[in-house]
Amino acid sequence: MAKTFQLTKAQVKIPIIAAAVLLAVFGVGFFAVGFDQGQIFSLIQGQDAYGQMYLHEMTHDMRHASGFPCH
């Protein structure tokens, strides 16, 4: 007795715009956690942001935990 079965293969297409948005979010997050020294907040705060480095201090432990050089 022969057994038959049907195999269904679904192709999932990821929209290019969704991939681009996720890539942009990843890039900003990667920069904020790994490299920011006040550059992001300086867009709003000006030169004071380089001295205060709020974002750097906020992500400092995560930066060290993920292995980025800091100080």
Ligand SMILES: [Zn+2]
């Ligand atoms: Zn550090």
